């Protein structure tokens with residue numbers, strides 16, 4: 014295949030935008046603002062999240078809310094399975110959407126696993142366990158919204174009745190550190206942008222748009 018033909022296939026595929034950050038960092042808020050922008054620009058998109066609402070995702074939600082207990086290794090493995098199903102399932106798998114040219118925006122992808130699960134187990138194990146997802150679909154861009162864990166906890170406490178397993182402050186501090194370790198480790202194989210999330214939502218959204226808008230410029 015000629016270089017030009019290869020380039021055309023790349024350009025025809027949808028973009029895959031992954032939002033990352035600790036709990037309460039403002040991912041959902043920014044995804045909402047981004048979708049408003051994409052609508053105005055007439056760009057065809059699909060938004061989704063992990064954990065998903067599949068049966069595997071439901072099991073994960075039960076664990077996160079304390080209704081079911083299991084070992085941390087099992088939780089990490091369930092996220093691996095949920096992610097593969099997210100990519101490949103017949104009904105709304107995101108890999109098929111990307112191939113048909115739809116831009117997909119996900120609230121969390123494999124960097125969440127690298128960060129959250131490497132608090133309790135070696136990061137290399139987590140990276141290896143997620144290798145198949147990475148081989149199938151790497152984000153065109155990963156947008157990491159960086160917030161101070163104190164701010165994140167205040168936001169969560171203001172808005173939620175229960176605190177999920179991972180939302181305790183000391184854990185969020187560690188998870189944030191793990192995100193940075195993962196970016197350091199994989200920086201040359203991934204396209205990651207770090208956005209200061211300790212500012213008003215509209216200011217953050219402008220910065221994100223500056224990073225993302227160029228993805229949609231056709232050569």
Ligand code: ADP
Nearest residue numbers: 036037038039040041042043168172212213214
């Ligand atoms: P996440 O999806 O990362 O958990 P959310 O977007 O749900 O985060 O934000 C958590 C809470 O913080 C929400 O109540 C939201 O309205 C609020 N919030 C989000 N972004 C900001 C911001 N930049 N400044 C102040 N509050 C924010």
Ligand code: TYD
Nearest residue numbers: 035036037063064092121122125126129179
């Ligand atoms: P959720 O309520 O969806 O949180 P948020 O709105 O902040 O994304 O819960 C998802 C939780 O699952 C969050 O604490 C991060 C955690 N998580 C993992 O531990 N591993 C993963 O691979 C993913 C995708 C999420």
